[in-house]
Amino acid sequence: CLSGACFHAAELAQIHTFFVSMCFFFLSSLQVIKVYNEDNTSRAVEVPTDITARDICQLFVMKNHCIDDHSWTLFEQLSHPGIERTIEDHESVMEVLSGWGMDTDSRLYFRKNYAKYEFFNKPLDFFPDHMVSLSSETNGIMNHSQLIQTFLNSSTCPEIHGHLHAKEQGRKSWKKFYFVLRRSGLYFSNKGTSKEPRHLQFIAEFSDGDVYTLLSAKKLHGAPTDYGFCVKSTKHGSPRDLKLLCADDEQTRTCWVTAMRLFKVVTMLPPYHILCLCASQISISENSLVAMDFSGHKSRVIENPSEALSVAVEEGLSWRRKSCHRLSSHGSPSTSQSPMSNIALHMAQPWFQSKLSRDEAHRLITQQGLIDGVFLLRDSQSNPKTFVLSLCHTQRIKHFQILPVDDEGDLFYSLDDGHTRFTDLIQLVEFYQLNRGVLPCKLKHHCARITL
Secondary structure (H helix, E strand, O other): OHHHHHHHHHHHHHHHHHHHHHHHHHHHOEEEEEEEOOOOOEEEEEEEOOOEHHHHHHHHHHHOOOOOOOOEEEEEEEOOOOEEEEEOOOOEHHHHHHOOOOOOOEEEEEEEOOOOOHHHHOHHHHOOHHHEEOOHHHOOOOOHHHHHHHHHOHHHOOEEEEEEEEEOOOOOOEEEEEEEEEOOEEEEEOOOOOOOHHHEEEEEOOOOEEEEEEOOHHHHHOOOOOEEEEEEEOOOOOHHHOEEEEEOOHHHHHHHHHHHHHHHHHHHOOHHHHHHHHHHOOOOOHHHOOOEEOOOOOOEEOOOHHHHHHHHHHHHHHHHHHHHOOOOOOOOOOOOOOHHHHHOOOOOOOOEOOOOOHHHHHHHHHHOOOOOOEEEEEEOOOOOOOEEEEEEEOOEEEEEEEEEEEEOOEEEEEOOOOOOOEOOHHHHHHHHHHOOOOOOOOOOEEOOOOOO
16 A cells, blocks of 8 residues: 555665664774885774774784784874884773874884783893882792782882983983882983982873883984984873983893883773783793603703703704705705795795895894894805805894805705704704804894885
8 A cells, every 4th residue: 555655665764874873883883094014015994983903903913914923013103203103902092092282293003012911931030139119028039930020010129229210301411310210200310320219200100101112312312322202292292392311232122111111001090901911921931841752762851061062063063964855045956846946945944035235134123122033144245156144133133154164066055054053044044043053042033024
């Protein structure tokens, strides 16, 4: 009937209006953001307005088929003042973007940062004894896990102290002061190293501020060293409001920046979320690994250090005996592989960065975390026939030349003047991932570069 037809038409109109409103709501809850990688190429993605930094990282990890190991990080970089910081996993990306205002030079970067949570694994490396004062409850003595607990417990929160250079407000000059970092904020002493309340002047707190590193402290800010960092208020976006500081070395800067990040997280997150964050970073300590012998009917632990060393040397020799199965990247091809695939054998490896200069290698490793074992291999700039291993140890980057060794027409590669030889770079990397050998530490984390 006519009335029935009118009823159905009204119903359809209501349904149409409902779906239009839902689509409008859904679209209005999405926003397009642009994310960059190391080579400054970018990708625009449409994301929900409540997305966190961790969500963005997981999105790009899935899109690029990477391994999600908690080291992928979203960075905030403000080009005008030349500063950068790690955006913590729980942070709202839209809140970060809202703080940029009209600054079009600000960018989000997606890359590896192996140092992001390394302080959970090796806190004693991040917080030297001479910079940390512990509460009376700890009796001044604590182990690996207890140190982190003191940071996360308000009643036993440690105090960080030491000398830093500070840029004087409204001036180009820098002056050295004694600073104290407490849960309540950052202070400096106007009388030597005195910590008396009347001598401490307040600088910044972390409930409404973030800590950044300076990308070019000497060049952009006239700092006495390149180990600069700053505290930036989230309420005041002017570069004049930055609290510019500078350390004398990388270890000192790392200690201050890491402590400020921890204090900020403890201030902003409820205890349950902090507990989950700690649990997600639990890893196997290198000291808990032992040498094993599987040559007999039963496996056994090798307790004698001399025997363990001889086993490691024998393992190195066994790598050399595999040469019939592998091909040197500059050698003659085997019957099972084509010449072209052998020539480019190492080129396809994620740890090989090809035409990378010494300074570029230094910058890339620094960006991806100054922790023990971060490495990459590259072509030598001074000798085209050799390669270079760039490796981080004790927050310093060292470069080791990989030399070709000719043995009766067969070509090998060596880091120790031919004592330990490898038929290709893949063998070399795999060996030093298991054995330290002549290196200061094992190869642990390769510098990864991806295309977004």
